[in-house]
Amino acid sequence: MNNVFVYCEINEDGNVVDVSLELLSKGRKLADELGVKLEGIFIGDNLSKVEEQVFPYGVDVMHIASSKKLFPYLTLPHNAIVTHIFKEEQPEIALFGATTIGRDLAPRIASTLKCGLTADCTSLEIGDHTENRTKKEYKNLLYQIRPAFGGNIIATIINPDTRPQMATVREGVMKLEPAKKMSKPITKLVDIDNILNDDHFAVSIIERHIEAKKVNLRGSQIIVAGGYGVGSRENFDLLYELADAIGGEVAATRAAVDAGFIESDRQVGQTGVTVRPKLYIAFGISGAVQHRAGMDQSATIISVNTDPKAPINAIADYTIVGEISTVVPKMIEYYKKHSK
Amino acid sequence: MGLKIVVLAKQVPDTRNVGKDAMKADGTVNRGALPAIFNPEDLNALEMALHIKDLRPDTEVTILTMGPPRAAEIIREAIYRGADNGFLITDRKFAGSDTLATSYAISMAVKKVNPDMVIAGRQAIDGDTAQVGPQVAEKLDWPQVTYAEEVLFLNDDKIGIKRRLENGVESVESTFPTLITVHSSAPACRARNAKRVMTYKHARTFTELQEEVRDYTELYDQRPYLSICEWNVETIEADPEHLGLSGSPTKVKKIDNVVLQQKDSMVLTDSNQDVELLMANLISGHIIG
Numbered sequence: 001m002n003n004v005f006v007y008c009e010i011n012e013d014g015n016v017v018d019v020s021l022e023l024l025s026k027g028r029k030l031a032d033e034l035g036v037k038l039e040g041i042f043i044g045d046n047l048s049k050v051e052e053q054v055f056p057y058g059v060d061v062m063h064i065a066s067s068k069k070l071f072p073y074l075t076l077p078h079n080a081i082v083t084h085i086f087k088e089e090q091p092e093i094a095l096f097g098a099t100t101i102g103r104d105l106a107p108r109i110a111s112t113l114k115c116g117l118t119a120d121c122t123s124l125e126i127g128d129h130t131e132n133r134t135k136k137e138y139k140n141l142l143y144q145i146r147p148a149f150g151g152n153i154i155a156t157i158i159n160p161d162t163r164p165q166m167a168t169v170r171e172g173v174m175k176l177e178p179a180k181k182m183s184k185p186i187t188k189l190v191d192i193d194n195i196l197n198d199d200h201f202a203v204s205i206i207e208r209h210i211e212a213k214k215v216n217l218r219g220s221q222i223i224v225a226g227g228y229g230v231g232s233r234e235n236f237d238l239l240y241e242l243a244d245a246i247g248g249e250v251a252a253t254r255a256a257v258d259a260g261f262i263e264s265d266r267q268v269g270q271t272g273v274t275v276r277p278k279l280y281i282a283f284g285i286s287g288a289v290q291h292r293a294g295m296d297q298s299a300t301i302i303s304v305n306t307d308p309k310a311p312i313n314a315i316a317d318y319t320i321v322g323e324i325s326t327v328v329p330k331m332i333e334y335y336k337k338h339s340k
Numbered sequence: 341m342g343l344k345i346v347v348l349a350k351q352v353p354d355t356r357n358v359g360k361d362a363m364k365a366d367g368t369v370n371r372g373a374l375p376a377i378f379n380p381e382d383l384n385a386l387e388m389a390l391h392i393k394d395l396r397p398d399t400e401v402t403i404l405t406m407g408p409p410r411a412a413e414i415i416r417e418a419i420y421r422g423a424d425n426g427f428l429i430t431d432r433k434f435a436g437s438d439t440l441a442t443s444y445a446i447s448m449a450v451k452k453v454n455p456d457m458v459i460a461g462r463q464a465i466d467g468d469t470a471q472v473g474p475q476v477a478e479k480l481d482w483p484q485v486t487y488a489e490e491v492l493f494l495n496d497d498k499i500g501i502k503r504r505l506e507n508g509v510e511s512v513e514s515t516f517p518t519l520i521t522v523h524s525s526a527p528a529c530r531a532r533n534a535k536r537v538m539t540y541k542h543a544r545t546f547t548e549l550q551e552e553v554r555d556y557t558e559l560y561d562q563r564p565y566l567s568i569c570e571w572n573v574e575t576i577e578a579d580p581e582h583l584g585l586s587g588s589p590t591k592v593k594k595i596d597n598v599v600l601q602q603k604d605s606m607v608l609t610d611s612n613q614d615v616e617l618l619m620a621n622l623i624s625g626h627i628i629g
């Protein structure tokens with residue numbers, strides 16, 4: 001069986017982005033389960049740091065394409081290089097971040113290679129399949145699992161007959177985990193002069209403004225989240241106060257964002273950030289599937305809601321049936337008195 | 341010089357408002373219970389095309405949609421808002437198509453229209469895949485500009501586009517022909533034009549006409565602009581092997597309900613005593629503090 005490949009994104013500072021490291025972590029496990037190698041593809045300009053960065057994740061082979069022309073990312077040259085590598089190496093599985101780059105590139109590659117692609121997977125597993133009609137058996141397929149229909153159902157997608165089996169995954173969905181054993185990867189330099197031509201530069205970049213991420217929800221072990229039930233932008237100040245006191249970040253539901261209570265970069269859920277903190281306190285959040293998808297892996301969940309039947313209570317370790325405006329000041333007061 | 345633009349638009353079930361009655365007892369979705377709407381980002385795409393037509397009035401904006409016969413509704417909607425004409429690609433042989441088979445069919449139809457530019461929405465809310473745009477571009481062997489937010493400039497051989505990225509913006513220029521996908525942060529689509537609604541309210545596809553009680557033959561002979569073109573697999577000269585289930589590498593193995601991982605929840609009130617108990621638990625468990 002052939003190998004597992006991960007397309008690794010490189011940011012402005014020459015660092016491999018988090019989602020790519022998470023995919024290498026997942027890719028390592030899939031490769032071990034299948035008894036194959038893990039290979040990474042690195043395309044860009046300033047790639048001096050990447051080998052050291054990916055070392056802990058147990059990459060066996062690194063494909064490196066380095067040139068001034070390859071950063072910032074452009075669809076056609078990156079597509080040409082990746083499809084060239086895939087045609088030679090015939091990967092079994094290929095993973096991409098569900099980022100603006102990954103979701104621009106992966107469909108184009110899948111179309112070039114006429115293979116299947118599943119966007120925004122929330123889980124990837126290895127499993128078998130028997131075709132209903134023909135009774136043909138397939139061993140060790142990639143189960144690409146994702147919410148569908150606005151998050152109301154979960155679909156398991158497979159590509160029985162085409163390779164690679166391709167999937168994109170959002171940042172924060174897979175766990176960042178160093179590999180059990182590592183060895184120095186083999187490096188293969190891609191001969192880009194033989195791959196690229198002028199047609200690949202039909203689109204060119206005039207200008208870019210990239211902002212560093214302001215809030216880092218995923219880096220926070222404590223999250224104080226507010227929903228539509230918080231009621232107003234002013235009331236969110238109370239949550240900021242609590243977060244300040246106990247050392248956490250403030251997050252929100254889409255309903256709160258849509259209502260203008262808070263900025264969209266703090267949204268947790270299927271169309272926001274996925275978090276798995278030690279503590280998630282949900283104030284005035286009903287617990288729609290799309291929200292739970294981004295936080296149900298939190299170690300401890302507290303729900304504060306006036307409605308004892310709010311769906312979020314079912315996944316909470318503690319439920320306080322009550323008013324936000326009553327509960328938050330009491331929490332702050334107790335904490336200030338009793339913490340060291 | 342005017343441009344020929346094809347806008348790709350899809351009629352989708354309104355998954356943003358899945359109420360309880362839309363879920364069947366066995367946990368599957370009852371598509372029939374959901375209203376069918378113009379995919380939201382395809383309206384942003386239409387607006388971008390109409391904006392280009394404002395800049396270059398001899399531009400022709402054509403709507404192209406693949407779907408069941410009733411999808412002609414969104415072609416009329418687009419014409420009311422300013423599109424010049426539309427094509428409905430409809431055929432039983434398309435059933436079960438994944439994004440690869442869909443983009444193959446759409447690309448064959450686009451080749452027949454032979455435009456300078458295709459503008460699509462970023463993604464359709466029924467699948468949230470955002471794959472059809474880039475895949476149509478690949479099938480046409482055209483460049484692609486995704487997540488477009490604004491047209492920066494337009495000259496005879498290039499278009500400038502501002503793109504919305506997850507962590508910033510980027511301005512690019514593309515040669516023609518080119519395919520653009522439009523992000524929801526782009527300008528909203530203009531409203532219907534009352535005069536156009538009057539002129540085009542009887543615009544129908546052939547299939548729709550057959551279901552009408554009145555005989556409109558004469559009306560359509562006098563006003564050919566009222567017929568919406570309907571194409572099938574033969575018209576777009578597509579290979580049926582590349583369509584439907586046989587042309588789709590992805591298969592749905594199974595569909596599951598979303599099940600709540602029930603936890604044993606400790607239920608408290610908002611009394612001082614209860615809040616203090618909770619906080620004490622958190623501190624002693626080293627969860628905070």
Ligand SMILES: Cc1cc2nc3c(=O)[nH]c(=O)nc-3n(C[C@H](O)[C@H](O)[C@H](O)COP(=O)(O)OP(=O)(O)OC[C@H]3O[C@@H](n4cnc5c(N)ncnc54)[C@H](O)[C@@H]3O)c2cc1C
Nearest residue numbers: 227228229253254255269270271272284286290291306324
């Ligand atoms: C395709 C799609 C993607 C989506 N993606 C996301 C996503 O990424 N993230 C996300 O969050 N949502 C997402 N949504 C929206 C989601 O379906 C819900 O609409 C949203 O999560 C609801 O937010 P909420 O719980 O804040 O609001 P509501 O459902 O309105 O709940 C408010 C809660 O506050 C409680 N409450 C009211 N007043 C008080 C008070 N004074 N004290 C205490 N409690 C009070 C109420 O009892 C209620 O439970 C998505 C939807 C779709 C269709």
Ligand SMILES: Nc1ncnc2c1ncn2[C@@H]1O[C@H](COP(=O)(O)O)[C@@H](O)[C@H]1O
Nearest residue numbers: 348349406460461463464469470471472
């Ligand atoms: N059946 C279709 N008919 C016309 N356009 C489509 C169709 N399916 C997808 N598109 C276009 O491709 C975009 C992305 O769709 P998707 O890949 O399904 O998220 C949509 O916003 C439409 O512009």
